[in-house]
Amino acid sequence: MMVHLSGHKKVEVDSLPEERPFNPLRLTGFVLLMLLCISLWLRWYTGAVSMPRYCDNPADTLHYLEKVLTEKTPAKLESRRPYIIAAKLIYIIPRQRDEPVADYLQRLKIRIAEQCR
Numbered sequence: 001m002m003v004h005l006s007g008h009k010k011v012e013v014d015s016l017p018e019e020r021p022f023n024p025l026r027l028t029g030f031v032l033l034m035l036l037c038i039s040l041w042l043r044w045y046t047g048a049v050s051m052p053r054y055c056d057n058p059a060d061t062l063h064y065l066e067k068v069l070t071e072k073t074p075a076k077l078e079s080r081r082p083y084i085i086a087a088k089l090i091y092i093i094p095r096q097r098d099e100p101v102a103d104y105l106q107r108l109k110i111r112i113a114e115q116c117r
Contacts, residue, residue, distance in 0.1 A: 046092055047115070054089070055116035061086045062105050062112075069101050 054061050064086035067074035075083050093111055095104045 050088070050092055051112070051115040053085070054112050058109065058112045058116070061089070062109060065089055065108070066101065066105055069095075069104075 060082070064074070064082045068083055068087045068090075089108060093108055099107075
């Protein structure tokens with residue numbers, strides 16, 4: 001079958017590329033693969049880059065983190081930087097629901113010691 005458009009060349013309709021139907025499984029698979037890659041990369045980054053930062057002085061880090069968890073304004077007039085660095089541990093190793101602060105800090109102490117070997 002031939003179609004003639006005014007001012008254009010004749011094009012065979014049968015020769016046009018067919019559109020692929022939308023495949024939600026392909027898209028879902030791609031998204032799941034990307035999420036898996038991101039998760040694996042974050043796990044590597046945490047172990048290789050983030051956690052070793054706390055090896056220099058873990059006692060001070062845990063002290064600052066305890067203040068962050070227990071006081072309304074932990075830094076007061078001091079520099080906030082050490083408190084912010086310590087608070088990042090909350091996101092790296094989250095506190096479990098209803099976990100006492102002392103138990104959480106002890107768990108972090110063990111985790112930092114394992115990481116710094």
